[in-house]
Amino acid sequence: MKKTNFLIIGSGIAGLTLAIKLAERFPKKTISIATKAGQSNTGYAQGGIAAVLNEQEDCFQKHIDDTLRAGDGLCKPEIVEKVITEGPKRLRELMQWGAQFDMDTQQSPLLNREGGHSENRVVHHKDTTGREILRALTVQVHRLKNIELLTNFFAVDLMVQNLQNSTAENTSVCRGAYLLNQITGTLLALEAETTTLATGGVGQVYAHTTNPDTATGDGIAMAHRAKAKVSGMEFIQFHPTALHGKDKGTSFLISEAVRGFGAFLRNAKGERFMLDYDGRGELASRDIVSRAIHSEMLKHGDACVYLDATHLAAKHFKTKFPNIYNTCLKSGFDIAKDWVPVVPAAHYLCGGIEVDAFGQTSIKNLFACGECSFTGLHGANRLASNSLLEALVFAHSIFDYHANSLPNIKQFISFEAIIEKEQVMTANGREFHPEPQRIQELMSNNAGIVRTDAELQKAKKQLDQLAEEVEIAYTFNTISTGLCEYRNMLTVxxxxxxxxxxxxxxxxGYYNAQLENNIKKELI
Incomplete structure (x- = not known):
């Protein structure tokens, strides 16, 4: 049993930004960051952060319009306006904390353009923006003495108490979480005044993903089990250009910015095909580019398509994208001379845990921020480089709520209730060896870029069966990271x-071929 004031689960841009703000505002309170072993999605971000900084050529309305267009009619306009208009201020805070971005000769941020954007507005640090952001945030975290880092602690489940005789809309309250010490194998019940889920995405439920091994949907699964509202899960964004390799699992992302720089997509015949699908060519939104690649691969029976940057200035390319150039070179492809084989890979979840404008979930004292949350910004499809911006803005919104409403946050859960739950969860004995590839193959084949009701029903039947098996295993086996991640993957x-x-x-990002065929039949 342990107590903290504010618990944050996750150590990407969302979690660290919130922790820094809370620690500075409440120097006498403890902020605990629980993070499981491995890397966050933030560290894998290449492209950058989209924000309107050059108001002579760009404006908020253009960025809003681009976001709404990518979201295909399902964005929440008020949230889009909030994020886009607040974004530049939050980005400048990040720069004040020491994040270093590429600058032009006038020492203004050098702006890239990515797919779906009408203007150059993506701030970046070469092609390793995420790493630079984490570096700067980590420096700030270590500067603040009231931030406690609980590394190698896996969040198993939320501690949620139902409120009896309550007339309020919210009938349950979160009082912290159960954390598994990944080194000792012991369970910790950590009670907190508020808990924020900043646990990232779900990419590992697919056979090919740009996400790290840690992206197993833990926060969303925990929230769902606690009966928080979860929406928009059908909207999985597949990144069009992941380096094609023989091995499945995490694939190396080749940033959208490479196509923004001028690279073309070609099929095995050497044809530049994107203009046949969209007038914007390679800079169409990601759902369109991914489906076009999928269509070309099916049409020609190929395992991949190719990214062609051989017509671009090699010296400039190496300076701008050193990580991409060197990684491709290690895989046997010299971007200056070779076409690079690419395939779409699961990249970003546009849905997640429903939150309001202050990041509050449907459970009292439980917040969500970053990719695990569903704010309404992305709608049916995320505009490139809007995700890091969303994390910054909503981390500040959650901070704002704490700064202004903390006296209203009450203690509800009893010490005895926590201990009783802890004892139940640790009373296991046997080991379970999960097979996540069963989920990954099933989801890639039946719930990927193009879906049908028939394939989805097959997937549902098999997933339901696997879920029954894992719940039995969870009851009778020793709690472990592998078992919990497998359980969470099945849930999401x-x-x-x-x-x-x-x-x-x-x-x-949702495309059901059966629905398209039904529309064509109606037109006929």
Missing amino acids: ARLIVGQSLLRKENKG
Whole structure:
């Protein structure tokens, strides 16, 4: 048993930004950051942060319009306006904390353009923006003595108490979380005044993903088990250009900025095909580019398509994208001379845990921020480089709520209730050896870029069966990171499939070929 004032689960841009702000505002309170072993999605971010900084050529309305267009009619306009207009201020805070971005000769941020954007507005640090952001935030975190880093602690479940005889809309309250010490194997019940989930995405439920091994949907699964509202799970964004390799699992992302720089997509015949699908060519939104690649691969029976940058200035390319150039070179492809084989890979979840404008979930004292949250910014499809911006803005919004409403946050849960739950969770004995590849193959084949109701129903049946098996294993086996991640992957996979079956219209990142065929039949 342990107590803290504010618990943050996750150590990417969302979690660290919130922790810094809370620690500075409440120097006498403790902020605990729980993070499991491995890397965050933030560290894998290449492209950058989209924000309107050059108001002579760009404006908020253009960025808003681009975001709404990418979201395909399902964005919340008030949230889009909030994030876009607040974004530059939050970005400048990040720069004040020491994040270093590429600058032009006038020492203004050098701005890239990515798919779906009408102007150059993406601030970046070469092609390793995420790493630079984490470096700067980590320096700030270590500067603040009231931030406690709980590394190698896996969040197993939330501590949630139902409120009896309550007339309020919210009938349950979060009082912290159960954390598994990944080194000792012991369980810690950590009680907190508020808990924020900043646990990232779900990419590992697919066979090919740009996400790290840690992206197993833990926060979303925990929130769902606690009966928080979860929406938009059918909207998985597949990044069009991941380096194609023989091995499955985490694939190396080749940033959208490479196409913004002028690279072309070609099929095996050497044809530049994107203009046949969209007038914006390679700079169409990611859902369109991914489906076009999928279509070309099916049409020609190929395992990949190719990214061609051989016509671009090699010296400039190496300076701008050193990590991409060197990684491709190690894989046997010299971007200056070779076409690089690429395939779409699961990249970003546009749905997640429902939150309001202050990051509050449907459970009292539980907040969510970053990719695990569903704010309404992205709608059916995220505009490139809007995700890091969203994390910055909503981390500040959650901070704002704490700064202004903390006296209203009450203690509800009893010490005895926590201990009783802890004893139940540690009373296990046997070991379980999960097989996540079963989920990954099933989701890639039946709930990928192009879906049908028939394939989704097959997936649902098999996932339901696997879920029954894992719940039995969870009851009778020793709690471990592998078992918990497998359980969480099954939970989010079932949410993706279930909410896909409920959608009766193709939007953004969700494309059901059966729905398209039904529309064509009606037109005939």
